[in-house]
Amino acid sequence: MVIAELNPQFLVRAGEVHRSVYTDPAIFKLEMERIFGRAWLYLAHESEVPEPGDYVVRHMGTQAVILTRGKSGGIETIFNRCSHRGATLCAFEKGSAPHGHQCPYHGWTFNADGTVRFVSNASNYDGVLDEADYAISQVRTETYRGFIFGNLAGHAAPPLGDFLGHMKSTIDDLVDRSPTGKIEVGKYQLRHYYRANWKMTFENLNDTIHPGFAHSASVVSAKSVLAEVGRDNIVPTVGMMLANGKPIQFFQDLDMVTTPGGHSYIGGHMGADYTPDTADAYTQSLMDFHGPEKAKQVLSVDRHLMLLYPSSFWHARYQTIRIIRPVRHDLTEMIGFTFKLVGAPEETHVNAIEYCTGANSAASPVIADDLEIYERCLLGNEYDRREWIPMSRGLNEDRERGNSITRTPATSEAYIRNQFAAWADYMGKAS
Numbered sequence: 001m002v003i004a005e006l007n008p009q010f011l012v013r014a015g016e017v018h019r020s021v022y023t024d025p026a027i028f029k030l031e032m033e034r035i036f037g038r039a040w041l042y043l044a045h046e047s048e049v050p051e052p053g054d055y056v057v058r059h060m061g062t063q064a065v066i067l068t069r070g071k072s073g074g075i076e077t078i079f080n081r082c083s084h085r086g087a088t089l090c091a092f093e094k095g096s097a098p099h100g101h102q103c104p105y106h107g108w109t110f111n112a113d114g115t116v117r118f119v120s121n122a123s124n125y126d127g128v129l130d131e132a133d134y135a136i137s138q139v140r141t142e143t144y145r146g147f148i149f150g151n152l153a154g155h156a157a158p159p160l161g162d163f164l165g166h167m168k169s170t171i172d173d174l175v176d177r178s179p180t181g182k183i184e185v186g187k188y189q190l191r192h193y194y195r196a197n198w199k200m201t202f203e204n205l206n207d208t209i210h211p212g213f214a215h216s217a218s219v220v221s222a223k224s225v226l227a228e229v230g231r232d233n234i235v236p237t238v239g240m241m242l243a244n245g246k247p248i249q250f251f252q253d254l255d256m257v258t259t260p261g262g263h264s265y266i267g268g269h270m271g272a273d274y275t276p277d278t279a280d281a282y283t284q285s286l287m288d289f290h291g292p293e294k295a296k297q298v299l300s301v302d303r304h305l306m307l308l309y310p311s312s313f314w315h316a317r318y319q320t321i322r323i324i325r326p327v328r329h330d331l332t333e334m335i336g337f338t339f340k341l342v343g344a345p346e347e348t349h350v351n352a353i354e355y356c357t358g359a360n361s362a363a364s365p366v367i368a369d370d371l372e373i374y375e376r377c378l379l380g381n382e383y384d385r386r387e388w389i390p391m392s393r394g395l396n397e398d399r400e401r402g403n404s405i406t407r408t409p410a411t412s413e414a415y416i417r418n419q420f421a422a423w424a425d426y427m428g429k430a431s
């Protein structure tokens with residue numbers, strides 16, 4: 001199939017998707033232009049670059065960008081490539097460059113906002129080169145409650161608030177869990193690569209049918225840990241493993257929420273709580289800050305992962321965000337960040353790190369199963385003679401469609417259909 005000559009929307013139809021969307025490098029290239037080049041992508045939290053000159057490097061699809069705290073206190077975002085010959089400017093993922101970003105090739109140096117600060121042998125360019133023409137392009141960003149998002153479409157993109165819509169409530173949930181209203185990024189990231197398409201993670205993380213099969217071995221281990229240490233001593237990784245063993249009916253009764261743009265979340269189901277002392281101290285600190293009513297409301301929210309299409313996964317209750325970085329059609333990196341609830345007992349951050357370890361560390365006893373499955377699917381889909389892959393689980397139960405918030409049982413693949421509705425929408429627009 002010559003994809004480039006087809007309307008990509010033809011690759012999605014009622015309850016089915018063409019297998020080439022996972023295997024074709026040409027489709028991947030188009031996805032980088034039309035999806036990652038148009039959607040709002042989560043980049044970083046303001047606390048990652050506290051001082052002027054501090055920077056982090058992030059990816060928007062396959063393009064790297066640098067976010068730098070400028071002298072005036074604002075955060076500037078520019079592409080991570082020199083405007084002279086295109087060399088990558090920053091080789092490190094984070095650091096401090098108070099005197100600008102210097103290119104390792106010929107030493108041209110750029111300010112946080114991309115303007116040229118220094119050109120080597122500048123006198124050789126007298127009358128032939130105007131430095132103003134060589135500013136590195138800036139990326140449009142918007143911030144919601146301290147979280148910075150970027151959009152490569154610039155002014156053509158809708159406001160970030162429109163993109164987030166109802167999903168702002170999950171971000172609110174994360175920040176409102178702080179008893180001071182402040183959160184800070186944790187020191188370490190947990191990351192892994194897998195050999196398959198980026199969409200596999202989006203389809204897998206809230207797939208409530210696979211855990212009983214793909215993760216059955218770790219469910220058995222978790223049950224023996226539970227018998228040994230008791231429910232009160234379960235850490236989130238074990239809680240995650242136990243949740244994977246819950247009966248299908250439990251997930252059938254759980255809510256899944258999908259919203260326009262391909263986003264979704266399902267109800268919480270892990271239940272790994274703080275120790276009693278921490279729970280009491282934490283609850284009291286929230287009541288002091290928010291008042292009893294609001295504190296009660298904050299603590300009552302229990303959502304499992306929010307899938308913010310197409311680039312990030314949020315777990316507010318365990319203060320974890322994962323970013324997806326598509327590298328090739330068959331290679332993807334996942335980067336996990338935890339956040340401290342400033343002023344909350346330290347154990348709350350320990351729980352976040354535990355959760356992120358189970359969800360995103362290469363050493364996780366859970367995701368190792370998923371990564372193996374992703375790779376097997378890639379192999380199968382490259383050679384299978386069956387062209388169309390079903391995503392029809394629960395299709396008959398879809399209660400409403402269109403531009404609204406939709407609720408379905410968490411066993412449905414409505415969230416995958418919702419992702420591909422957004423996929424077809426982004427991919428179908430030529431410019």
Ligand code: FES
Pocket residue numbers: 082083084085086087103104105106107108
């Ligand atoms: S490529 Fe950057 S200074 Fe030459």
Ligand SMILES: [Fe+2]
Pocket residue numbers: 204210211214215366367370
């Ligand atoms: Fe899984």
